[in-house]
Amino acid sequence: MQQIKISDSHAYYGDLHVLNNVSLSIDKGEIVSIIGPSGSGKSSLLKLLVGLLLPKSGTISISNKIIDYTNKAHLNYARNKTAIVFQQYNLFENMNVLKNVCIAPYKIQKRNKEEVEEQAIKLLDKVGLKNKLNSYPEELSGGQQQRVAIARALCLNPEILLLDEITSALDPELVKEVLDTIRVLASEGMTMLIVSHEMVFVKELSNKVVFMDEGEIVDFDTPQNIFESPKHFRIADFVGKILK
Amino acid sequence: MDRLIQELPSFLSIWNIIFLLKAMGVTFLLSLIGCLVGFGFGTLLAIFRKTKSALLIPLRILIVIYTEIFRRIPFLVSLLLIFYIFQIGKITDSLFIIAIVTVCLIATAFISEIVRSGLESVSQTQWDAAKAMNFSYYETLKEVIFPQAWKVIFPPAFSFFILFIKDTALASQIGVMELTFAGKVLNNKGFSPILVFGTVLILYFILSFPLDRFGKYMERKYATN
Numbered sequence: 001m002q003q004i005k006i007s008d009s010h011a012y013y014g015d016l017h018v019l020n021n022v023s024l025s026i027d028k029g030e031i032v033s034i035i036g037p038s039g040s041g042k043s044s045l046l047k048l049l050v051g052l053l054l055p056k057s058g059t060i061s062i063s064n065k066i067i068d069y070t071n072k073a074h075l076n077y078a079r080n081k082t083a084i085v086f087q088q089y090n091l092f093e094n095m096n097v098l099k100n101v102c103i104a105p106y107k108i109q110k111r112n113k114e115e116v117e118e119q120a121i122k123l124l125d126k127v128g129l130k131n132k133l134n135s136y137p138e139e140l141s142g143g144q145q146q147r148v149a150i151a152r153a154l155c156l157n158p159e160i161l162l163l164d165e166i167t168s169a170l171d172p173e174l175v176k177e178v179l180d181t182i183r184v185l186a187s188e189g190m191t192m193l194i195v196s197h198e199m200v201f202v203k204e205l206s207n208k209v210v211f212m213d214e215g216e217i218v219d220f221d222t223p224q225n226i227f228e229s230p231k232h233f234r235i236a237d238f239v240g241k242i243l244k
Numbered sequence: 245m246d247r248l249i250q251e252l253p254s255f256l257s258i259w260n261i262i263f264l265l266k267a268m269g270v271t272f273l274l275s276l277i278g279c280l281v282g283f284g285f286g287t288l289l290a291i292f293r294k295t296k297s298a299l300l301i302p303l304r305i306l307i308v309i310y311t312e313i314f315r316r317i318p319f320l321v322s323l324l325l326i327f328y329i330f331q332i333g334k335i336t337d338s339l340f341i342i343a344i345v346t347v348c349l350i351a352t353a354f355i356s357e358i359v360r361s362g363l364e365s366v367s368q369t370q371w372d373a374a375k376a377m378n379f380s381y382y383e384t385l386k387e388v389i390f391p392q393a394w395k396v397i398f399p400p401a402f403s404f405f406i407l408f409i410k411d412t413a414l415a416s417q418i419g420v421m422e423l424t425f426a427g428k429v430l431n432n433k434g435f436s437p438i439l440v441f442g443t444v445l446i447l448y449f450i451l452s453f454p455l456d457r458f459g460k461y462m463e464r465k466y467a468t469n
Contacts, residue, residue: 050376079378090373094391103387104377156377 282351
């Protein structure tokens with residue numbers, strides 16, 4: 001079953017054409033990684049799905065519903081099905097860890113407060129941060145903040161998890177703790193779209209890999225084909241440089 | 245000095261004290277109403293100005309024009325302008341109401357800019373995170389943006405309030421019996437200007453000092469939060 005289907009989509013930041021005729025299908029439970037040089041449109045693709053960047057043309061369907069991003073109910077639907085973890089964590093700086101994780105399920109999804117808190121504590125335990133419930137983001141390391149951001153996204157009970165270069169702002173020793181968390185989620189069958197520069201991780205976990213350049217999807221294939229027998233010069237060049 | 249000591253008992257007569265306290269009340273009310281109304285409407289204007297909806301473009305333009313005009317005209321000019329508009333339009337004869345309307349218009353313009361700067365100081369990433377989790381504009385402001393913006397809004401807002409208490413002295417120019425005007429009246433009655441305006445100075449200090457302390461307290465509270 002297709003969980004995400006993007007067809008012939010274009011998107012702009014002002015005059016800048018950031019997504020150019022993008023088409024992509026992702027099945028339920030699939031883990032798809034997006035790779036490509038900086039400024040190639042990888043993060044824009046994730047922002048497109050949650051409506052932080054509006055498509056100019058093309059169709060996008062999420063969990064079998066075609067989304068009209070100018071329609072509030074459609075936008076709510078898309079955002080209920082997806083959860084995004086940002087590169088810079090974007091934790092709410094005025095809230096402690098527990099409140100960061102609980103606020104949207106409780107205030108926006110109108111779920112039972114006790115039930116949400118119980119789930120939040122379980123998730124924070126899962127990412128190794130149960131002892132930091134009352135800490136504020138500024139009191140946490142980058143790796144800890146990123147894991148809180150993952151717990152916050154998961155507490156929304158999304159069908160699709162979007163991860164935007166979640167290890168790029170971290171020290172090497174913190175990368176491992178975040179990637180371990182993602183490995184656990186992958187083993188549980190969560191549909192994930194991951195923007196990453198961690199090629200070993202991409203190879204190990206992804207069912208498919210998208211290569212983007214200058215706002216276009218250059219190739220969409222298995223990790224094996226992308227890394228070992230790339231069809232395009234641009235991919236071979238990028239992979240060659242990054243795996244050196 | 246001898247003259248001051250001589251005048252003191254008659255200056256501190258019950259009638260003079262009541263007269264000065266009444267004038268102090270007028271200054272206090274002008275400042276309080278100006279600040280409260282200014283804070284309420286100023287915050288509303290800042291919120292509307294931050295919206296992105298194309299439907300609200302005319303409103304946003306009006307807000308920019310209003311704030312830019314009232315922040316640039318001297319207090320006294322605004323006061324006289326409103327005074328004569330009210331006179332010509334026969335709206336009211338109450339000088340106090342004319343002064344209140346003026347202080348509210350000015351405070352709203354200044355505070356809307358202070359609040360807007362506070363809102364701008366919160367990173368766009370906080371708006372994005374809230375949006376991606378389906379927060380409405382109102383919920384984003386209430387839960388995420390304002391709690392982070394207060395620490396940026398409070399210091400200039402309280403400085404403005406304190407300046408404002410002093411600026412209301414200009415209402416005396418149209419005849420509002422506020423603290424400075426009351427001082428002039430007592431001075432005209434023959435009391436020493438040092439005694440009269442020294443007392444007025446102390447009364448202004450009594451009005452503004454607690455507000456200054458309250459401002460410092462709020463800054464500390466929100467800075468640590």
